[in-house]
Amino acid sequence: MTIVVLSSLLLIGLILLLAEVLFVPGTTVVGIFGLAVSLAGVAYAFLSFEPVIAWWITAVAVILNLAAIVYGFSSGVWNRFSLKTAITGGAFDGRTDRLQIGMPGKTTSDLKPIGKASFEDVVYEVKSENGFIPVETEVTIIKIENNIILVK
Known part of the structure; x- marks a missing residue:
């Protein structure tokens, strides 16, 4: 039962972190919640297992979470959501600057x-x-x- 709870916490944390990076970038709520669930899984590992095993679980969780973040930034998903152009015109953009009254x-x-x-x-x-x-x-x-x- 302990392994099921631990793996569930770590897996849910990783899935939420991947969801933040791949599907809802920029909201940070899902990512922060995913990191919190992962940290809860690590804390549960230290409460339930020997320290050596808990450190191994922590190392695996950190590596997987960092890999998810690196993959998210290198996959180019951010390019689909970023603004690539800027609005340059406006209501009073100098079109009539060359004109004068009486012309x-x-x-x-x-x-x-x-x-x-x-x-x-x-x-x-x-x-x-x-x-x-x-x-x-x-x-x-x-x-x-x-x-x-x-x-x-």
Whole structure:
């Protein structure tokens, strides 16, 4: 009966540690619980067996747990869960920095009241002050606020 309890504790601890490393990485709750169960198994070994046998059981448990951790880190499972790109854009990312109030341009689409206009050969989305403006009409920037270009 003692061997069944000891092997159950050590095996459950090892399975929980492997589950942490392979299936639910980053939560640490399962891994900490697995290490606690393994330590309980080692403590049970020292209470139930001679010290020499308990030290052998401890050595085997440590080797198996370290092997599980090393395998988990070398298996590449962490690469599936890690972020590989970063968000670089934003609401105010400098698109309108080259524009100035009073700058002339020409519409490249109808403004109804939103459309496209070209300023210095770069096309921007603009909003008209007075509603509809047909395509190929000369416009002037009257306001730039929060990446909204207001033209007339």
